[in-house]
Amino acid sequence: GDLAPVTVAGLGPMGAALAEAFLAAGNPTTVWNRTAAKAEPLVARGARHATTLTEAGEASPLLVICVTDYPSAKAIIEGAGSALAGRTVVNLSSSTPDEAREAVGLAAGFGAAYLDGTIMVPTNLIGTEHAVFFYSGSRPVYDAQLAALKSLGGDHKFLGADPGLAVLYNTALLGLMWAMANGYLHAAALVGTAKATAAEFAPVALDWLVPSVVTPILHSMTKDLDTGVYPGDAGTVQMNLNAADHLVETSRSQGISTLVPSFLRQMLAATVEAGHGEGNYSAMIEVLRKPSD
Ligand code: NDP
Known part of the structure; x- marks a missing residue:
């Protein structure tokens, strides 16, 4: 041809x-x-x-x-x-x-x-x-x-x-994938403490994740990220910090690693410290947009 x-x-x-x-x-x-x-x-x-x-x-x-x-x-x-x-x-x-x-x-x-x-x-x-x-x-x-x-x-x-955009998107999306995969691994370890196998957990977790609950939440964050306004009326960073404390504590009491949830806890605590405790979860971008020390 x-x-x-x-x-x-x-x-x-x-x-x-x-x-x-x-x-x-x-x-x-x-x-x-x-x-x-x-x-x-x-x-x-x-x-x-x-x-x-x-x-x-x-x-x-x-x-x-x-x-x-x-x-x-x-x-x-x-x-x-x-x-x-x-x-x-x-x-x-x-x-x-x-x-x-x-x-x-x-x-x-x-x-x-x-x-x-x-x-x-x-x-x-x-x-x-x-x-x-x-x-x-x-x-x-x-x-x-x-x-x-x-x-x-x-x-x-x-x-x-910009010739750099394709690889920038690529690495950003790999970071997103790894963060999700880490959350999935931690969740599998946590339900595993009650003898749930990954085969039992996967359909429950993945049906919940996409498309019914988590993906729509990520879509709903888009506007806040672009406007820099984080209305906390449906839930705040402080509320998520309390929930993350429960995740850390449950991981500890169930006898598994707290590595994944402590990182989340640290991010939420830094956002509260930066003055965004009453904003919604998207307000964490304020911390993430600044360089780490
Ligand atoms: P590798 O990343 O291992 O690349 C292997 C190839 O690179 C071989 O052809 C190797 O040659 C060549 N190579 C390494 N160093 C040199 C050099 N100095 N000069 C010339 N050739 C060199 O494996 P993949 O094929 O998997 O990946 C290739 C690219 O695709 C990577 O950038 C990767 O990130 C990307 N990619 C891969 C995916 C995957 O699933 N595999 C998914 C998405 C992207 P030789 O055989 O002689 O060693």
Whole structure:
């Protein structure tokens, strides 16, 4: 067909999943990996193997990089060098916002356009409708590459002109996921003291969490976070602090760790101390928006 040729550099679990999705969609796909042997299964499925970065760069108008971190991605861009002139690099490797901004200039130095992106799902969802990708930076570069990127399946979101936005959202959402996972682990440990198995607890907990109770609460916080007004008429930080005290005490008396709830207790206490005890739970953002000492 007329699908765009693509090169994938980096064939760890995620890079290999990306290359497989491009192959499955029918894009002529070239692969490169520092450890060349990882290209073999993809070559067996029809990929072309670039053994040098020059070859990798020259093989396609689009080079998708998916490696451990920015220094590794940088080594690939520098290794391909002027082979990238007139082409586009889409970097889907983890990095920091500053590194994402730096990469634009690095690629431009070799005459290449650059788009930063992040992958928001595990490898098994790549190539399915449930895949989620974030991008940020040059909108024209995104628009030009979207057709090729759609071979990876799912939802592609452009977040804005600052190249650092995609990785900023990525790390923020990982923090959200870990905070939720920590709460879930603590809750499982707590009901486990009454011999409840995770299999018994999960349906009760997860049905309650999404979508019936917790997600609507998070939606309802949005306005307060943007206005900086935290009406406490339906519940205050002080009330939550009392409830967190019960969670700490119950964890202690049931003989499990208080690590997770004491952290929550500490956040609530700091918010009361900052003068927001009569505000609602969203007022904790006042503490979180300031740097830690
Ligand atoms: P890794 O993060 O372990 O990346 C492995 C790849 O990086 C390999 O191809 C490896 O090459 C390459 N690499 C490491 N250092 C260098 C270097 N200095 N020069 C060239 N290549 C290098 O595994 P994943 O594939 O899982 O992750 C890739 C990216 O995708 C990461 O940024 C990760 O955060 C992101 N991601 C992964 C998800 C997942 O579920 N796996 C989910 C969402 C995002 P070699 O084989 O030679 O060692």
